[in-house]
Amino acid sequence: MPDAEMAALLxxxxxxxxxxLAPFDTATRERVAARLSNRIRSGRCSVDDLKQAGRDALIRAPTMWP
Structure with a gap:
């Protein structure tokens, strides 16, 4: 669990x-949040890294194929 400062940053x-995003687009917000969480777990948690991960999550739609 991230500390309070990290949670506020996220x-x-x-x-x-x-x-x-539209307020009801929770699926996209969840995808972005998951990508941010993965970035934190990988140890790359600068503000720029997190913003880039979030933008990447918005640009790259999830697919069933790798």
Missing amino acids: QAVLDEVCAD
Whole structure:
């Protein structure tokens, strides 16, 4: 579980990256949040790394194939 400072950073990045999404588009917000969480687990947790991961999650739609 991230500490309070990291949780606040993740929330701020999520809100910024998803600012243009419709409020009811929770599936996309969840995908972005999952990508941010994965980036944190990989040890790459600078603000720029997190923002890039969030933008990548918005650009690359999930598929069933690798």
